[in-house]
Amino acid sequence: MNLAQFTIHELHEQLKNRKTTSGELTRSVLQRIEAVESRIHAFTTVTAELALAQAEAADRWLRSGRPVHPLTGIPIALKDNLCTKGVRTTCASRILENFVPPYDATVVGRLKESGAVFIGKTNMDEFAMGSSTENSAWGLTANPWDLNRIPGGSSGGSAAAVAADACIAALGSDTGGSIRQPAAMCGVVGLKPTYGRVSRYGLVAFASSLDQIGPLTKDVTDCAILMKSISGSDSFDSTSADVPVENYTGLLNRDLSGLQIGIPKEYFIDGMDPEVLHAVKEAVRTMEKLGAKTREVLLPHTEYAIATYYILATAEASSNLARYDGVKYGSRAKPTKDLLEMYMKTRQAGFGPEVKRRIMLGTYALSSGYYDAYYRKAQCVRTLIKNDFDEAFKQVDVIVTPTAPSAAFKIGEKTKDPLQMYLSDIFTISVNIVGIPAVSMPCGFTQTGLPIGLQIMGRPFAEATVLNAAYAYEQATEWRKKKPNL
Amino acid sequence: MPTQTTTPTQYEMVVGLEVHAQLKTASKIFCGCSTKFGAAPNTQTCPICLGMPGVLPVLNRRVLEMAVKTGLALHCQISPYSRFSRKNYFYPDLPKGYQISQYELPLCEHGYLEVALPAGQAGVNGQIKRIGIHRAHMEEDAGKNLHEGLEAASHVDLNRAGVPLLEIVSEPDIRSVDEAVAYLKTLRDILVYLDVCDGNMEEGSLRCEPNLSLRPVGQKEFGTRVELKNINSFRFVQKAMEYELRRQEKVLREGGRIVQETRLWNTEKEITVVMRGKEEAHDYRYFPEPDLVPLIIPQELIEEVRKTLPELPDSKRERFVREYGIPVYDAEVLTTSKDLAHYFEACVEVYPQPKTVSNWIMTELLRELKNSGQEIADGPIPPDRLAGLLKMIDNGTISGKIAKTVFEEMYRTGRPPEEIVKERGLVQISDEGAIETLIDEVLQAHPDERESYRQGKSQLLGFFVGQVMKRSQGKANPGKVNELLKRKLGET
Numbered sequence: 001m002n003l004a005q006f007t008i009h010e011l012h013e014q015l016k017n018r019k020t021t022s023g024e025l026t027r028s029v030l031q032r033i034e035a036v037e038s039r040i041h042a043f044t045t046v047t048a049e050l051a052l053a054q055a056e057a058a059d060r061w062l063r064s065g066r067p068v069h070p071l072t073g074i075p076i077a078l079k080d081n082l083c084t085k086g087v088r089t090t091c092a093s094r095i096l097e098n099f100v101p102p103y104d105a106t107v108v109g110r111l112k113e114s115g116a117v118f119i120g121k122t123n124m125d126e127f128a129m130g131s132s133t134e135n136s137a138w139g140l141t142a143n144p145w146d147l148n149r150i151p152g153g154s155s156g157g158s159a160a161a162v163a164a165d166a167c168i169a170a171l172g173s174d175t176g177g178s179i180r181q182p183a184a185m186c187g188v189v190g191l192k193p194t195y196g197r198v199s200r201y202g203l204v205a206f207a208s209s210l211d212q213i214g215p216l217t218k219d220v221t222d223c224a225i226l227m228k229s230i231s232g233s234d235s236f237d238s239t240s241a242d243v244p245v246e247n248y249t250g251l252l253n254r255d256l257s258g259l260q261i262g263i264p265k266e267y268f269i270d271g272m273d274p275e276v277l278h279a280v281k282e283a284v285r286t287m288e289k290l291g292a293k294t295r296e297v298l299l300p301h302t303e304y305a306i307a308t309y310y311i312l313a314t315a316e317a318s319s320n321l322a323r324y325d326g327v328k329y330g331s332r333a334k335p336t337k338d339l340l341e342m343y344m345k346t347r348q349a350g351f352g353p354e355v356k357r358r359i360m361l362g363t364y365a366l367s368s369g370y371y372d373a374y375y376r377k378a379q380c381v382r383t384l385i386k387n388d389f390d391e392a393f394k395q396v397d398v399i400v401t402p403t404a405p406s407a408a409f410k411i412g413e414k415t416k417d418p419l420q421m422y423l424s425d426i427f428t429i430s431v432n433i434v435g436i437p438a439v440s441m442p443c444g445f446t447q448t449g450l451p452i453g454l455q456i457m458g459r460p461f462a463e464a465t466v467l468n469a470a471y472a473y474e475q476a477t478e479w480r481k482k483k484p485n486l
Numbered sequence: 487m488p489t490q491t492t493t494p495t496q497y498e499m500v501v502g503l504e505v506h507a508q509l510k511t512a513s514k515i516f517c518g519c520s521t522k523f524g525a526a527p528n529t530q531t532c533p534i535c536l537g538m539p540g541v542l543p544v545l546n547r548r549v550l551e552m553a554v555k556t557g558l559a560l561h562c563q564i565s566p567y568s569r570f571s572r573k574n575y576f577y578p579d580l581p582k583g584y585q586i587s588q589y590e591l592p593l594c595e596h597g598y599l600e601v602a603l604p605a606g607q608a609g610v611n612g613q614i615k616r617i618g619i620h621r622a623h624m625e626e627d628a629g630k631n632l633h634e635g636l637e638a639a640s641h642v643d644l645n646r647a648g649v650p651l652l653e654i655v656s657e658p659d660i661r662s663v664d665e666a667v668a669y670l671k672t673l674r675d676i677l678v679y680l681d682v683c684d685g686n687m688e689e690g691s692l693r694c695e696p697n698l699s700l701r702p703v704g705q706k707e708f709g710t711r712v713e714l715k716n717i718n719s720f721r722f723v724q725k726a727m728e729y730e731l732r733r734q735e736k737v738l739r740e741g742g743r744i745v746q747e748t749r750l751w752n753t754e755k756e757i758t759v760v761m762r763g764k765e766e767a768h769d770y771r772y773f774p775e776p777d778l779v780p781l782i783i784p785q786e787l788i789e790e791v792r793k794t795l796p797e798l799p800d801s802k803r804e805r806f807v808r809e810y811g812i813p814v815y816d817a818e819v820l821t822t823s824k825d826l827a828h829y830f831e832a833c834v835e836v837y838p839q840p841k842t843v844s845n846w847i848m849t850e851l852l853r854e855l856k857n858s859g860q861e862i863a864d865g866p867i868p869p870d871r872l873a874g875l876l877k878m879i880d881n882g883t884i885s886g887k888i889a890k891t892v893f894e895e896m897y898r899t900g901r902p903p904e905e906i907v908k909e910r911g912l913v914q915i916s917d918e919g920a921i922e923t924l925i926d927e928v929l930q931a932h933p934d935e936r937e938s939y940r941q942g943k944s945q946l947l948g949f950f951v952g953q954v955m956k957r958s959q960g961k962a963n964p965g966k967v968n969e970l971l972k973r974k975l976g977e978t
Contacts, residue, residue, distance in 0.1 A: 322584055323539070
């Protein structure tokens with residue numbers, strides 16, 4: 001078995017016991033990238049030199065006999081909207097084509113301290129706006145399970161790289177499902193943490209009140225390891241929460257007795273893919289066998305989630321993306337006759353169509369005369385949706401739903417119809433609106449061999465509960481052992 | 487039917503002032519960069535105040551404390567729950583494309599400021615007027631575009647971007663240019679008293695934007711207002727408003743209409759010119775800043791800050807009137823600056839005649855300070871020296887008139903009064919023999935006047951006193967001169 005196929009915790013054992021070295025592991029991952037990248041295009045930048053240097057440092061550390069972090073020497077991929085000091089960070093946008101940040105995102109700094117190896121920056125929908133990674137200025141990413149299909153988005157590059165063993169694990173970001181939906185499409189584990197659980201400092205903002213960074217991994221244990229490393233309050237992010245970080249890995253066990261699972265009927269809708277429905281129902285039955293109790297819960301405002309999201313997210317985005325004006329960094333259109341023309345041409349040439357669409361939607365929603373009808377009303381509905389979840393979590397510990405209404409769709413299938421594309425986030429969006437944690441993990445395959453995702457949501461800061469439910473289910477099934485045939 | 491009146495309409499001015507005060511913190515409002523003025527362009531910047539991708543603001547606690555302190559001093563309600571908003575617009579000196587400010591739910595609201603109106607304005611010297619404070623909120627400053635000396639290019643200096651400001655908005659309670667200037671000066675004094683702002687208009691640490699409209703006297707509704715910008719001194723505040731008052735009055739008298747617009751003060755031409763009209767007004771698309779959590783201000787914090795409040799000009803003024811029995815006007819003048827008030831009290835401490843001290847400070851000292859461009863804090867005349875001088879008048883060593891000369895020299899040379907009086911031989915002549923000699927000389931020199939006096943022209947006494955004083959070079963004790971003259975003239 002190739003080293004690149006192992007998980008973090010398996011490799012950690014091998015590294016600790018000197019069965020292998022980080023250098024060997026990193027070279028093996030780089031070889032794997034070389035072998036598959038032309039077909040999946042998961043990366044925007046591969047940082048081979050940096051990775052080999054970090055691996056060497058990790059090996060020195062490992063040889064020194066000092067205490068070793070579970071991530072020491074492990075090759076990790078980073079979504080290209082996480083700022084990396086000295087490494088190009090493009091957000092898959094022309095406007096940041098040559099942007100090299102002079103600082104690390106807080107999560108990047110934390111991974112560096114743990115001795116992780118950075119293998120590269122992964123492809124994404126431009127500024128994380130999309131559900132298929134088709135909106136990247138650098139070309140699309142293919143799903144390792146079927147190269148004619150999308151990997152999901154916007155963290156499609158991270159999900160595809162993990163699924164294809166082109167990295168051991170990856171970080172993504174999730175604003176409306178951008179970790180969980182691609183995790184589902186690519187058959188990997190992806191967690192969107194509680195809002196405030198992980199510092200957003202250095203994550204290029206899409207929608208500040210919804211964005212969270214989280215892990216994409218090969219199994220739940222790896223997800224717990226990464227979560228433990230990146231979580232915790234940060235003096236550089238006022239919205240990061242001062243809530244103690246639990247020992248996610250140590251709390252994992254296979255027992256679900258006493259766990260109350262809620263099944264929201266609003267998430268089992270007409271027109272849903274029957275294979276997805278079947279797989280999720282089977283998963284719930286498995287969890288019941290492990291001791292969990294299920295009951296129906298009501299989330300009556302679910303139908304307004306997408307509308308609410310597309311007002312709040314685009315409003316915030318229209319403001320967050322104002323800084324890309326050609327004045328200070330990034331690309332600038334030339335020549336231009338005056339300031340206004342510089343702004344307009346720079347942004348015309350720098351942003352792709354989906355980003356422009358969302359800037360226009362958001363600008364409109366915030367305009368005087370429309371603010372009350374759109375933005376303020378959306379904030380009110382946000383509260384109603386949150387109340388739904390608060391009520392539900394009085395009765396249950398976790399809520400289980402499909403991650404997406406269908407398995408991965410074909411490349412180009414929804415690019416002509418933005419609304420159809422937006423609907424692929426229908427089950428993931430509420431989690432961001434409410435700010436709770438949710439994991440997506442494989443729960444089966446379609447007859448054509450495409451992975452199906454199961455979503456488990458929890459109370460705010462109950463990552464341990466969510467991870468444990470996921471772990472118990474994972475250990476009771478074999479889905480994680482299936483690999484795409486690349 | 488009442489006949490059409492031919493008297494021209496009298497207009498009344500309605501003014502509200504927006505003041506931006508730079509808070510005197512060492513570092514910027516949302517990052518750790520220095521706020522020092524005058525550094526080389528872009529040397530006081532970091533990824534946060536440069537608005538780089540992915541960075542986040544973190545509120546400087548000192549800014550909040552200073553804002554609360556100012557709010558309390560302006561008798562505002564401090565909102566227990568307030569928040570920041572984004573004000574969105576594009577300009578090269580605004581790195582993020584939005585300014586973090588406060589919009590809905592500002593920190594301070596519903597306050598007031600009491601100002602003493604200048605003499606003649608409200609008829610009475612030292613009348614106090616209360617001007618409402620609509621709100622005061624925290625925000626970040628923008629940078630500065632540089633065009634000078636650059637051909638076909640503009641540069642941007644972001645040292646100032648992120649410097650903390652407190653925007654203080656008055657109610658439209660101001661009715662004249664003098665009131666506006668008095669408000670602005672009083673506000674500046676308070677900010678300086680509180681040590682939250684250095685009050686320097688030229689360096690931009692205090693900026694003032696008047697909103698000005700006219701209405702016929704007696705009309706309740708406000709007229710259309712015009713906002714004035716680009717005013718960087720007290721003198722220009724006055725000039726710009728006076729110009730705008732004349733301009734609007736002329737438009738109205740000619741039957742025209744005032745257009746709602748923003749006008750820029752042109753310092754060279756001393757006129758205001760249109761910057762943008764209502765149609766071109768920005769839609770700032772304010773919305774709550776999602777990168778900062780709402781501010782919950784606990785009552786304990788407010789009380790903690792309240793304890794640090796110094797005695798403010800208005801309460802100090804009241805205390806001066808009460809404690810020292812000086813007129814309101816004197817108290818107002820003496821409390822315009824913390825240093826001056828302190829000086830007054832230090833003088834009264836060693837020379838417990840408040841009104842005399844007040845008179846000397848308000849006339850002699852303030853004049854000398856003004857002429858020399860010095861501040862009271864420069865300490866030109868220490869309190870014990872002034873007391874020394876005043877005591878010399880009391881014990882008859884020198885006359886009040888001579889004392890003024892001595893004062894000028896004390897100010898100029900920094901020497902003690904006793905030394906000056908001694909050296910220049912200014913000691914008052916109280917010796918009756920010496921004075922009598924002088925009187926005899928005068929009477930001999932003016933036989934005609936003496937004759938007239940004898941025939942009943944008693945008002946000539948003043949003439950003789952003057953002559954004797956002149957002959958003594960001002961040193962003769964005037965009381966004694968009077969007394970002896972009467973006796974001598976009566977004798978003959």
